[in-house]
Amino acid sequence: MNPLDNIRVVLVGTLYSGNVGSVCRAMANMGLRNLTLVAPRILDDWSDGARMAVHAVDLMNARREVATLEEAVADCVAVVGTTARGGLYRATVQTPRVIVPELLRLATQGPVAIVFGREDQGLHNDEIAHCTHLIRIPVDEQYQSLNLSQALLIVAYELYTATGTYVSPVEEADSLADQAMKNALMAKWRKAMLDIGFMEEPKADHMMQGFRRIFSRGVKTVPDARIMMGAAHQMSWAGETARQNDLTASESK
C-alpha cells in the first residue's frame, strides 16, 4: 500500500480559507489526500480558498470538519504536532527529515495525523498533549514565522521524497563517453591546436593540460565528444588550408 494514503493532514482553528486552499494544493503536489479541519474559524467566504487550491479544489471540498482534535485523531496510530516554539511540554521535538521514516512505517499500520495549529496561536498545550510526536521545521532564527501552507509543504515534501516514489529523470539521457573516446578527442584536439598555430611542440603537452581540465569536466557524453571532435576536425582543415594558402602566397611572391 501507499503509506501517503494514510497520512491525515489536520488543521486546527484555521482563520483564512486562502491558507486552506494553498494547503490543498501543496498536499496534491506531494501525493497527500486526506484533510480534516478542527473547529475552523474561517473569516472570509471561501473564495480565496478555491482560488488558491486551483486544481486541488476537489481535495478541499472533500475535507472532513470536526469540533475537536480528539475527534479528528481518535483512530490514528500516531499524532504528530507541529510547533514553532519551545516550552514546558514542547521540549521533545524532532526535525521533519529525521522523523519521516518512522512516520511512513507507522502509516503502513494505520492513520497518521500531522497536526498544524492556528495562524495566530499555533496549538494549545491541551492539544499538544494529544500528540505522540512533535516536529519543528528548521527556520532561520531571524524570521521564524512560517506561513501555514508553507509549513505543511515542507512536511509533505519530506514525506513524499522519503517514499522514494519520485524517480529523478536519468541524469544523462545520452550514453557517457568512455575513456577511449575521450583520448581520441584529446589526440584530435592536440592536432587541431597545432594545426591552427595555437601552440607549438615544445609547449604542446603543457597547453594540453589546460584543455584536459576543461574537457574532463565538460565533455561527458558521446554527443559531447562527437561535437568537439567534429569541431577539432574542422579546425585542423582550416589550419592546414591556411598554411597551404600561406605557402602558395609566399611561393607566388
Add this chain to the structure above:
Amino acid sequence: MNPLDNIRVVLVGTLYSGNVGSVCRAMANMGLRNLTLVAPRILDDWSDGARMAVHAVDLMNARREVATLEEAVADCVAVVGTTARGGLYRATVQTPRVIVPELLRLATQGPVAIVFGREDQGLHNDEIAHCTHLIRIPVDEQYQSLNLSQALLIVAYELYTATGTYVSPVEEADSLADQAMKNALMAKWRKAMLDIGFMEEPKADHMMQGFRRIFSRGVKTVPDARIMMGAAHQMSWAGETARQNDLTASESK
C-alpha cells in the same frame, strides 16, 4: 562567510505580487536575502505583495529589477534554472537535495543564482541556455504544478538545512536514565504488581516481559523513571494496606 548570503533568487516575468511577497517571506524564513526580478509583469498594485511578505517586506522593497536574465546573472559563478518540464534542452536535471552541497560550495566563491520562471510559462529555452545547472522539484505526477513561492521554499529549505546552521533542540532536555535505574524501576514495578494482586509468582516473569516492552520504549529519562517509581511505590503501599485491611476484616468477622 555564510554561503547563503551569496544565493541570489531571480524571478523572471512574475505576474502576481502576492507570489513575490510569499517568496520574500520564504526567503526570510530560510536565511536568504537577495532578490532580483527580471522584467516583472505584475498585474496588481503590489498590495498583495506587501500583505503576503509580512515582516519580510523590507527584503521585498530592497529587490533589484532588471530587464534581462543575462543582466541579472552576469556576475554569477553558477546559474541554476528550475524547470517542471522535460524537453530537448532540459534533459539534464537534478533534484534540489542532490545539488545543494555543490551550490553551497560554489557560493563561497561568488554569487549563485537560483532562477524561477513565469507562473504561466516557466522559463523559455533561451533562458534555460543561460543556466549552468537545472533542477526539478519532486512532485506527484498527478499534480505537478507547484506554486512559485512553494517551489522557491523547497529549494531555499534544502539550501538552509544543508548548511547545518539549524541546530535541533536537544532531543531530550533531561538526562537519560541508565540501565541501573531502569532495572531498579523494573524491580519496584514487579513488586508493585504483586502487591496489588495483578499477578502471582509463577507467572510474574512472563507478565513482566509485557511491561518491559512498554517501559523500554516509554521510559527514557531520569524524570520518566522517577515518576514511574513513585507511582510503583504508591501502588505497593495501596496493595499492602489493602491486604492488611482484608486480613483485619477477616479477623474481626
